[in-house]
Amino acid sequence: MSTVPAETGARIDALLAPWKGARRDSLIPILQDVQEACGFLPKEAIVKIGRHLDLPASKIYGVATFYNQFRFQPPGRYQVMVCRGTACHVKGSAAVLEAICHDLKIRPGQTTRDGLFSIEVVACIGACGLAPVISINGEFFAGVTPDGVAAILDGFRRKEVASA
Amino acid sequence: MLTLQVNDRPIQARQGDTVLEACERAGIRIPTLCHLAHLTPTGACRMCVVEIEGQRGLVPSCAFPASDGMCIHTHSERAVEARKVIVELLLSNHPDDCLYCVRNSDCELRELASELGVRGRRYFGSKLEYKLDTSSPSIVRDPAKCILCGKCVRVCEEVQGIGCIDFVNRGSRTVVGTAFDQGLNVSSCINCGQCIMVCPTGALSEQNDLPRVLAALADPETFVVIQHAPAVSVTLGEEFGLRPGADVAGAMTSALRRIGFDRVFETSFAADLTIMEEASELVERIKTGGPLPMMTSCSPGWIKYVEQSHPDFIPNLSSCKSPQAMLGSVIKAWYAKREGIAPERVFTVSAMPCTAKKFEAGRPELGHDGLYDVDAVLTTRELARLIRMRGLDLRILEPEAADQPFGERSTAGKLFGASGGVMEAAIRTAHFLLTGRDLDDLKVQAVRGLDGVKEVRLEIDGLSIGAAVVSGLGNARRLLEEVRAGRRDLQFIEVMTCPGGCINGGGQTMGVSIEALRARLQALYAIDRDEAKRTAHGNESVRRLYDEFLGAPLSEVSHHLLHTHYGAREVVR
Numbered sequence: 001m002s003t004v005p006a007e008t009g010a011r012i013d014a015l016l017a018p019w020k021g022a023r024r025d026s027l028i029p030i031l032q033d034v035q036e037a038c039g040f041l042p043k044e045a046i047v048k049i050g051r052h053l054d055l056p057a058s059k060i061y062g063v064a065t066f067y068n069q070f071r072f073q074p075p076g077r078y079q080v081m082v083c084r085g086t087a088c089h090v091k092g093s094a095a096v097l098e099a100i101c102h103d104l105k106i107r108p109g110q111t112t113r114d115g116l117f118s119i120e121v122v123a124c125i126g127a128c129g130l131a132p133v134i135s136i137n138g139e140f141f142a143g144v145t146p147d148g149v150a151a152i153l154d155g156f157r158r159k160e161v162a163s164a
Numbered sequence: 165m166l167t168l169q170v171n172d173r174p175i176q177a178r179q180g181d182t183v184l185e186a187c188e189r190a191g192i193r194i195p196t197l198c199h200l201a202h203l204t205p206t207g208a209c210r211m212c213v214v215e216i217e218g219q220r221g222l223v224p225s226c227a228f229p230a231s232d233g234m235c236i237h238t239h240s241e242r243a244v245e246a247r248k249v250i251v252e253l254l255l256s257n258h259p260d261d262c263l264y265c266v267r268n269s270d271c272e273l274r275e276l277a278s279e280l281g282v283r284g285r286r287y288f289g290s291k292l293e294y295k296l297d298t299s300s301p302s303i304v305r306d307p308a309k310c311i312l313c314g315k316c317v318r319v320c321e322e323v324q325g326i327g328c329i330d331f332v333n334r335g336s337r338t339v340v341g342t343a344f345d346q347g348l349n350v351s352s353c354i355n356c357g358q359c360i361m362v363c364p365t366g367a368l369s370e371q372n373d374l375p376r377v378l379a380a381l382a383d384p385e386t387f388v389v390i391q392h393a394p395a396v397s398v399t400l401g402e403e404f405g406l407r408p409g410a411d412v413a414g415a416m417t418s419a420l421r422r423i424g425f426d427r428v429f430e431t432s433f434a435a436d437l438t439i440m441e442e443a444s445e446l447v448e449r450i451k452t453g454g455p456l457p458m459m460t461s462c463s464p465g466w467i468k469y470v471e472q473s474h475p476d477f478i479p480n481l482s483s484c485k486s487p488q489a490m491l492g493s494v495i496k497a498w499y500a501k502r503e504g505i506a507p508e509r510v511f512t513v514s515a516m517p518c519t520a521k522k523f524e525a526g527r528p529e530l531g532h533d534g535l536y537d538v539d540a541v542l543t544t545r546e547l548a549r550l551i552r553m554r555g556l557d558l559r560i561l562e563p564e565a566a567d568q569p570f571g572e573r574s575t576a577g578k579l580f581g582a583s584g585g586v587m588e589a590a591i592r593t594a595h596f597l598l599t600g601r602d603l604d605d606l607k608v609q610a611v612r613g614l615d616g617v618k619e620v621r622l623e624i625d626g627l628s629i630g631a632a633v634v635s636g637l638g639n640a641r642r643l644l645e646e647v648r649a650g651r652r653d654l655q656f657i658e659v660m661t662c663p664g665g666c667i668n669g670g671g672q673t674m675g676v677s678i679e680a681l682r683a684r685l686q687a688l689y690a691i692d693r694d695e696a697k698r699t700a701h702g703n704e705s706v707r708r709l710y711d712e713f714l715g716a717p718l719s720e721v722s723h724h725l726l727h728t729h730y731g732a733r734e735v736v737r
Contacts, residue, residue: 056327
C-alpha cells in the first residue's frame with residue numbers, strides 16, 4: 001500500500017477507464033477500486049468520480065463518509081487497529097482508544113503528520129480472549145491498558161529510528 | 165375519484181394522491197417538516213404519521229398512496245402523541261437559543277412544539293459541536309440547528325440541479341455539509357438561497373448586512389443611497405400583515421426616508437437602462453452573427469453557475485451588468501459628481517429579493533476606481549427588520565414618490581421581478597429599435613406565468629427571433645444541453661435562477677405559498693396593465709441620462725460603466 005504519488009490525477013483516470021459508461025449504482029465498487037489502489041480516497045478522486053458519474057462531489061463525499069470502510073487520509077506506516085468489540089469494550093477498550101488518540105494527537109481515521117501512525121477502529125478483531133486487544137501492522141498486543149499504550153507506540157518509533 | 169374516510173368523514177381524492185395530498189385538499193392539515201410538494205417524498209421526519217385502519221404501525225402520509233375506502237385517523241391520540249415525541253426528540257439536542265435565533269418568529273420547529281404542547285424538556289441528548297459556516301457572502305449555515313429534514317439538499321439537487329450539499333457521515337454523526345466539509349464559498353453553491361426558503365429552522369439564513377448599513381446611516385459624513393428591486397415592493401407588505409401582492413412602493417419609500425437614507429431610488433429605473441443596453445446588444449448580435457443565443461445576465465446565481473459548470477457558454481452571456489450594479493455604477497460615477505458629493509462618501513445599499521446579490525455586490529469586476537458599485541445588499545427580510553427596528557409600520561405610512569432622476573421607471577422595468585419580465589421588456593424595446601414603432605399589443609402573453617419553461621417565436625420586421633424563458637437552474641441546464649446538442653432556433657434566452665423569478669427569490673419573506681407567489685405575480689402584471697409608461701425606451705430619465713452622459717446604448721461610456729465580463733470559475737463540484 002503506497003502513499004499518493006504526484007501523478008494522482010492520471011492514476012485516477014486510469015482507474016476510471018474500465019468504468020466507462022458506468023452509472024450511479026457503480027459508485028461503491030468504484031470507490032473500493034480507488035481505495036484499493038491508493039490506500040485511501042484522495043480529494044481529487046472524489047471530484048473525478050463525481051464528474052465521471054455526473055454526480056455532485058458532495059454526493060460522492062456523502063456516500064463515502066457513510067461507510068466506515070473508506071478513509072480520506074493516506075494510512076500511516078503503522079496502522080493501529082483498536083478493537084471496540086463487546087469483550088474489549090467490557091475490558092476497557094474505550095479508555096485504551098482515548099489514550100492512543102491522546103498520545104498520537106489524532107482521531108480514528110486520521111494519520112499523524114509524520115505519516116508514521118494511523119488509527120482505525122474495528123468492530124471485533126476476533127481475539128476476545130486477549131481483550132482489550134490492539135493490532136499494529138498485524139502484530140497483536142493483548143490486555144492493553146491506557147498506561148501501557150505509550151510504551152507500545154514508542155517501540156515502533158524506536159524501530160523507525162533504527163531503520164533510518 | 166376515490167373516497168376515503170378521514171376522521172370519520174368522507175373526503176374525495178384523486179388517483180395517485182398521497183394520503184397527505186388528499187387530506188390537504190380537503191382542508192385537513194397534517195403537520196410536516198420534511199415535505200416538499202412535487203419533490204421526492206423521503207418520509208424522513210415522521211411528523212406526518214397517521215393511523216390507517218388495517219395497517220399495523222403509524223404510516224407516513226406524505227409517502228403513502230391513497231386508495232378507495234381507506235379509513236384514516238389523522239389526529240388520533242396515538243398519532244398526536246407520536247408527533248409530540250418526535251418533536252421532543254428533535255429538541256433533545258437542539259440549541260436553546262430561540263431568543264437570539266434569526267428564525268425566532270417563524271421557526272416551524274418552534275411552532276410545532278407549541279402546537280403539540282411541548283412545554284418542558286423530557287429528553288436530554290448530548291449537543292454536538294459544529295462550526296458555523298460563515299464563509300459565503302450570501303448564506304450562513306449553522307448545522308447545530310439542523311434537524312436533518314433534507315429539504316435544502318433536495319431543493320439544491322432536484323430544483324436547482326446544483327447539489328453542493330448532501331448528508332455527510334452516518335447515524336448520530338450525520339450532518340448536512342459540502343464535499344470535504346469545506347466552506348460554502350469554495351463549493352458549487354450559487355448563493356440562490358432557495359435552501360433558506362425551505363429550511364424549517366434557523367440552520368440556514370442570509371448573511372446579515374444590517375450592521376454595516378446601520379453604521380453607514382449613523383455616519384454623518386456618509387451619503388447613503390438605497391435602491392429597491394421590483395419584486396421587493398410587492399412582497400414586503402406580507403412582513404407587515406398586508407395581503408400578498410400588495411404594492412407598498414410608496415409606503416416603503418416613505419419608511420426609507422424616515423430611516424435616514426439620503427436618496428431612495430428604484431432598481432426598475434436601471435432595469436429600463438439594462439433593457440436599452442441589452443436589447444441593443446441583442447439586435448447587434450443578431451445583425452452581426454455574434455454569439456447566439458444571447459443569454460440574460462441579471463440573475464447572479466445563474467451567472468456563477470455558467471462560470472463554474474458551463475464556461476463554454478460564457479460568450480453567450482449578455483455583457484450587461486445587472487440592474488443593481490448598473491444603478492450603483494451610475495450613482496457613483498455620474499450622480500455623485502452631479503450632486504457635488506465625492507464618490508468615496510457615497511454608500512450604496514440595495515434592497516433585493518435575493519441572497520445571491522450579496523455575492524454579486526462583492527464581485528471584483530463590479531466597481532470602478534477602487535469603489536464597489538454596490539456597498540451592501542439587504543434582503544426583503546432584512547429590510548423588514550430594519551423598518552421594524554425603527555418602529556415604522558408600512559400599513560400607516562403615507563406613500564411618497566422615489567427620488568429623481570432614478571425614481572422614474574416604466575412598467576417594463578417593474579416586470580423584471582417575475583420570470584419572463586426581462587424578455588417581455590426586451591421584446592418591447594427590440595421591436596422599437598428595429599422598426600421605429602411600438603408593438604400594437606405590448607403584452608407578450610407567451611412569456612408570462614409561473615411555468616419553468618416558456619418559449620415564443622417573434623417576427624419583427626422580417627427578423628425571426630426565437631426566445632426562451634426558463635426559471636430554476638434545473639430547467640436552465642436542460643435547455644443548455646439542448647443548445648449544446650445543436651438546437652439552433654433560439655436567439656435569446658432569459659434565465660432566472662429561482663423558480664418563477666425574483667418574486668420567489670431566496671431573500672424574500674419566509675413561508676411563501678403558491679397563492680402568495682401568484683398574488684405577487686399578478687401585482688406586477690396589474691402595475692403593467694394600469695400605468696401609462698410601459699416601455700424602457702419611453703423612460704424620459706433614461707433618455708436624459710443618455711443625452712447628458714452616456715451618449716448612446718453600447719457607447720464607450722456605457723461599456724465602461726454598464727457592461728462587464730465573466731470568467732471560468734474553479735469550484736468543488
